[in-house]
Amino acid sequence: MIKVKVLGKSYGLKFGYGALRNVCQHYGYNKVSGYDKLVKELKLDKMDDPSFEQLDFIGNLIISGIKSHTPDVQVNSDDVITSVLKSDIDISIVMREFSSSLPNNKVEPKKGGK
Numbered sequence: 001m002i003k004v005k006v007l008g009k010s011y012g013l014k015f016g017y018g019a020l021r022n023v024c025q026h027y028g029y030n031k032v033s034g035y036d037k038l039v040k041e042l043k044l045d046k047m048d049d050p051s052f053e054q055l056d057f058i059g060n061l062i063i064s065g066i067k068s069h070t071p072d073v074q075v076n077s078d079d080v081i082t083s084v085l086k087s088d089i090d091i092s093i094v095m096r097e098f099s100s101s102l103p104n105n106k107v108e109p110k111k112g113g114k
Contacts, residue, residue: 005088013065015101022064
């Protein structure tokens, strides 16, 4: 688990199914494949000069991780992104941690009987 600082306060991030579900549902997707659609739609692989939509996604992703770790915490996206822009939060570490929590899509189905 990693920690992030938002306006000077430290929060644990817990990524996994709950955070994935929350961020996908926030954007109107009800399947795990919604994340892949978000990556393409928001061009998350090209964030040299991030758009407001990309930054909002990062904020929502971090909030999903915070709330998966501590459900009752109150933190908003603007405060999270302010911390990102002030370099209090390293986006690459957050994205790497989140990506490592995603389901493995290369699972081979078991073959049935003879």
